[in-house]
Amino acid sequence: MAQKPTACLVLADGTVFYGRGFGATGEVVAELVFNTAMTGYQEIMTDPSYASQVVTFTFPHIGNTGTTAQDDESAQPVASGIVVKWDPTEPSNWRATEDLAAWMEKYGRIGIGGVDTRRLTRAIRQQGAPHVVLSHDPQGQFDIAALVARARDWPGLVGLDLAREVSCRQSYHWDEGAWSWPGEFATPDRTRPFHVVAVDYGAKRNILRSLAQSGAKITVLPATATAEEILAHEPEGVFLSNGPGDPAATGEYAVPMIRELLARDLPVFGICLGHQMLALALGAKTVKMGHGHHGANHPVRDRETGKVEITSMNHGFAVDAQTLPENVVETHVSLFDGSNCGLRVTGKPVFSVQYHPEASPGPQDSAHLFGRFVEDMRSRRA
Numbered sequence: 001m002a003q004k005p006t007a008c009l010v011l012a013d014g015t016v017f018y019g020r021g022f023g024a025t026g027e028v029v030a031e032l033v034f035n036t037a038m039t040g041y042q043e044i045m046t047d048p049s050y051a052s053q054v055v056t057f058t059f060p061h062i063g064n065t066g067t068t069a070q071d072d073e074s075a076q077p078v079a080s081g082i083v084v085k086w087d088p089t090e091p092s093n094w095r096a097t098e099d100l101a102a103w104m105e106k107y108g109r110i111g112i113g114g115v116d117t118r119r120l121t122r123a124i125r126q127q128g129a130p131h132v133v134l135s136h137d138p139q140g141q142f143d144i145a146a147l148v149a150r151a152r153d154w155p156g157l158v159g160l161d162l163a164r165e166v167s168c169r170q171s172y173h174w175d176e177g178a179w180s181w182p183g184e185f186a187t188p189d190r191t192r193p194f195h196v197v198a199v200d201y202g203a204k205r206n207i208l209r210s211l212a213q214s215g216a217k218i219t220v221l222p223a224t225a226t227a228e229e230i231l232a233h234e235p236e237g238v239f240l241s242n243g244p245g246d247p248a249a250t251g252e253y254a255v256p257m258i259r260e261l262l263a264r265d266l267p268v269f270g271i272c273l274g275h276q277m278l279a280l281a282l283g284a285k286t287v288k289m290g291h292g293h294h295g296a297n298h299p300v301r302d303r304e305t306g307k308v309e310i311t312s313m314n315h316g317f318a319v320d321a322q323t324l325p326e327n328v329v330e331t332h333v334s335l336f337d338g339s340n341c342g343l344r345v346t347g348k349p350v351f352s353v354q355y356h357p358e359a360s361p362g363p364q365d366s367a368h369l370f371g372r373f374v375e376d377m378r379s380r381r382a
């Protein structure tokens with residue numbers, strides 16, 4: 001690199017990548033994961049499940065779509081920072097209201113461009129998601145030994161409950177449906193809506209939109225809501241959201257709540273962290289994966305129909321299918337590594353998936369799952 005580097009990414013093993021900083025200045029310690037999506041950086045960065053993670057994009061061009069509030073999956077970017085091969089360029093998109101670097105600076109998120117992201121991704125594949133420090137200093141002053149020590153001393157995501165931090169503080173109602181051309185969010189038909197309580201462990205907005213679009217009237221409750229508080233809303237179904245951190249740590253409050261719900265025969269649907277916590281409540285175990293699954297091109301097989309869907313994924317933990325009890329069917333598996341991607345409880349309207357049927361970004365092959373949840377509620381009414 002001809003110019004003096006203004007940012008660096010330091011791995012706990014001492015490897016250093018230099019590049020050009022953009023967005024906020026400063027320093028952040030986090031886990032580093034690679035994401036293979038070709039578009040959708042704003043949705044990825046605002047997905048609360050990325051708390052305490054830096055994302056390196058394998059696609060070399062970050063894109064010139066800029067940012068628009070309509071693409072936020074939560075109130076602000078949550079990922080600690082991003083790593084890209086090519087620096088972001090001027091936005092060229094009629095929907096853009098702000099450029100990426102300015103948006104990141106506003107929210108205190110650090111970016112580094114000019115990194116050999118292929119080499120970096122290979123390192124992640126070999127060693128598992130490393131602990132890193134990302135530092136951006138316009139003067140290019142880096143105390144590498146101190147940064148390596150900081151990355152090495154960071155305890156990591158295992159045992160960390162982050163859902164409680166990113167969850168809403170107060171309950172609220174959600175009524176907005178899907179986005180459609182030329183730029184409106186639908187207001188779904190409210191005839192005979194099914195009342196759903198969505199427990200917010202860091203819910204992506206497009207999940208709530210997909211539920212609303214499928215016929216749900218939604219009350220969102222904070223992560224620590226008890227079964228009693230949830231049932232007081234008289235829901236016809238309960239949704240367990242995605243979220244950051246270690247499911248086993250979040251399970252301390254979620255598992256007792258979910259167990260009480262399971263005793264009621266209420267329809268339950270979980271996505272990602274919600275899937276993992278449902279599995280924990282059913283008696284299974286979760287494990288930390290090597291580098292996890294993050295992208296918009298993950299093939300998943302439905303073991304009951306044989307159908308394959310291309311899915312959007314973002315998880316670093318997984319349900320250990322060997323530990324699922326007898327009354328639970330492993331419904332989906334990853335075609336990349338055979339890891340568990342879904343379950344259902346026999347004889348009950350209770351199911352969950354490890355991947356993201358709401359896409360955002362990603363393919364919409366699995367959007368029908370929102371309809372399945374609504375059908376479960378319809379059957380219960382009948």
Ligand SMILES: NC(=O)CC[C@H](N)C(=O)O
Pocket residue numbers: 049241242243244245246247271272273274314315316317318
């Ligand atoms: N997207 C999610 O809900 C992620 C769940 C969990 N934090 C994991 O990394 O596996």
